[in-house]
Amino acid sequence: MLVSERVGQFFFDSGSGEERLEFTEYGAGRHWVVLLPGQLMPRRMQQPLGRALAAEGLHVVTLDLLGHGRSDRPVDPLVYSVSAFADQVVALLDHLGAEQAVVGGTSLGANVSLEVAAAAPERVRGLIIEMPVLDHALQAGIVAFVPVMFAARYAPFTVNGLRLLTRPVPRGLVPFWAGVALDSMDQRAGSVAAILHGIIFGRVAPSSRDRRRITAPAMIVGHTADPIHPFADSRMLAEELPASEFIRAGNLLEWRFRPERLNRAAIDFSLRCWKTPARGRRSAT
Numbered sequence: 001m002l003v004s005e006r007v008g009q010f011f012f013d014s015g016s017g018e019e020r021l022e023f024t025e026y027g028a029g030r031h032w033v034v035l036l037p038g039q040l041m042p043r044r045m046q047q048p049l050g051r052a053l054a055a056e057g058l059h060v061v062t063l064d065l066l067g068h069g070r071s072d073r074p075v076d077p078l079v080y081s082v083s084a085f086a087d088q089v090v091a092l093l094d095h096l097g098a099e100q101a102v103v104g105g106t107s108l109g110a111n112v113s114l115e116v117a118a119a120a121p122e123r124v125r126g127l128i129i130e131m132p133v134l135d136h137a138l139q140a141g142i143v144a145f146v147p148v149m150f151a152a153r154y155a156p157f158t159v160n161g162l163r164l165l166t167r168p169v170p171r172g173l174v175p176f177w178a179g180v181a182l183d184s185m186d187q188r189a190g191s192v193a194a195i196l197h198g199i200i201f202g203r204v205a206p207s208s209r210d211r212r213r214i215t216a217p218a219m220i221v222g223h224t225a226d227p228i229h230p231f232a233d234s235r236m237l238a239e240e241l242p243a244s245e246f247i248r249a250g251n252l253l254e255w256r257f258r259p260e261r262l263n264r265a266a267i268d269f270s271l272r273c274w275k276t277p278a279r280g281r282r283s284a285t
Helices: 041-055 082-096 108-119 136-156 155-167 176-185 189-200 206-210 232-242 258-275
Strands: 007-015 018-026 032-036 059-063 101-106 124-130 218-222 244-248
Touching: 007 082, 018 041, 018 082, 032 041, 032 082, 032 108, 032 124, 041 059, 041 101, 041 176, 041 258, 059 082, 082 108, 101 108, 101 258, 108 124, 108 206, 124 258, 136 155, 136 189, 136 232, 155 189, 206 232, 218 232, 218 258, 232 244, 244 258
Parallel strands: 032 059, 032 101, 101 124, 124 218, 218 244
Antiparallel strands: 007 018, 018 059
């Protein structure tokens, strides 16, 4: 798929200073789609879907949230939260001059997309939600990420040492998803500890009450056999959002290694969002 690609940046006031955020644009036009990566993952993980959407005439932007990928990585936990990430997405839309966008993401990116729809409903044309982390993921999330936070804080050599091992590997010599995995391990202990602290002890997602007020059309993708992204959370969200459609993925890796079916669903959904006149959005407040 031959589509134009451009790397850009903008600056965001995090409350403790101006921070640089980096993004990639695919395609052109006024029909915007913003894609967000999973926790500690680079925006490059959304490159295949971004290219597929852009090949159908959509203008796609993938964003490295603060502390991720090539964006700045401050070590202050107070600048990290799902709400703060949502503010960064709105700031991105302002920077691009985009009045509205279909906003979507995976895992953390899914939660941030929901937060954008709850906090700034007038900016959201639609939602693409893959593997949200909601009520049923609490215990598994704590078990998975609290030890990482403590290791990054009190044994920083574990994170920094992994970075020293993985960073020299030429990304062009390994398969695409191996490169994404290597990029995800290219972390700094201070920022990892701060990110996880901010997310774990902050608001992880809009409340069920706020989610039920989201009127934007939503495509929700869930799968089984993953305690951090429980199938029950995806089904619950599909029941909460009044304009949702639910798609069951075959497994955790389907959209990564056999993406044709889910790419087609995301393309059709995004095109429908832009063909349908925008409806009035209710505020979550």
